[in-house]
Amino acid sequence: MDANKGSSISHATTLEAMGAFWDTHDFTDYDTDTPDVPCSIARAVPLEAELWAALERQAQVRGVSLETLVNLWLQQKLSEEARPAA
Known part of the structure; x- marks a missing residue:
């Protein structure tokens, strides 16, 4: 992480500080206007x-x-x- 730039939400300047922030905060409390991305979950099943x-x-x-x-x-x-x- 660039030492001169902090995280946009936590304002942390190190990965350790960012990790500590998210250990005690919920990302849903910081909802941005970013649209939800549809996703699907795939599973593998072995076949003959x-x-x-x-x-x-x-x-x-x-x-x-x-x-x-x-x-x-x-x-x-x-x-x-x-x-x-x-």
Whole structure:
């Protein structure tokens, strides 16, 4: 950190002082007018190689990405499972 310039919020001039400040303060108390950035959380699930290849083929046939196909199919399956048995 530049010794001549302090942090815009904590006014700390060292990383240690900045860390100490944020140890005792909540960043939500210093809300700026910066817009929220949408984000998503991805998870990795190991798949068998043959299953992966079959999914890739199906995605290509349907003209969608592998991720789109897997998410769609999982959503459909969960919807089916959530329905009460008749």
